[in-house]
Amino acid sequence: DVKVTQSSRYLVKRTGEKVFLECVQDMDHENMFWYRQDPGLGLRLIYFSYDVKMKEKGDIPEGYSVSREKKERFSLILESASTNQTSMYLCASSLRGAANTIYFGEGSWLTVV
């Protein structure tokens, strides 16, 4: 079974802190994604990586950056957390190619106070 693991399920951070959300997949997938999920807004793509060190902005990249130094790991970074970044963050991965299923992690609930 494909496993996408998000290291932190629940985090509480203070405004202005630097926050790292880590995601690891074990199926040698080329693609990795970070989505943000908010009630009434569905899932919105923050960043997409199609290979090591390669990244592409999604629909809402402002306030976020990413790092992909190894194929299996994709990190989302909030350089200076703000209260409007309180949300559920979902990591996902897939093989390259539109026909392939995208697999999701369990999500990380981030609260910024």
Added chain:
Amino acid sequence: AQTVTQSQPEMSVQEAETVTLSCTYDTSENNYYLFWYKQPPSRQMILVIRQEAYKQQNATENRFSVNFQKAAKSFSLKISDSQLGDTAMYFCAFMASNTDKLIFGTGTRLQVFP
């Protein structure tokens, strides 16, 4: 730009009954894929069913089936013989064939009652 619209924020159904969740989308692409994902409470999102736009036949997976109307840009999900375990958030999603990225709707929260 592609958009996905789910007009039903919440639905409920009695166990063993049938329920249909609606989804419409907008695109100028001719080749694409459509998906329904299920997100149970506090659990990870999983793929329920997938439809290739070039296939006329509606996809079916056990109790789950879709009604794909390409001209109308409609992609509804029918759940037959609903079970308590079907209680979840359901997301409709679109992927153009020249990209690997999903575009999601806003979701429909489905509650199955005993």
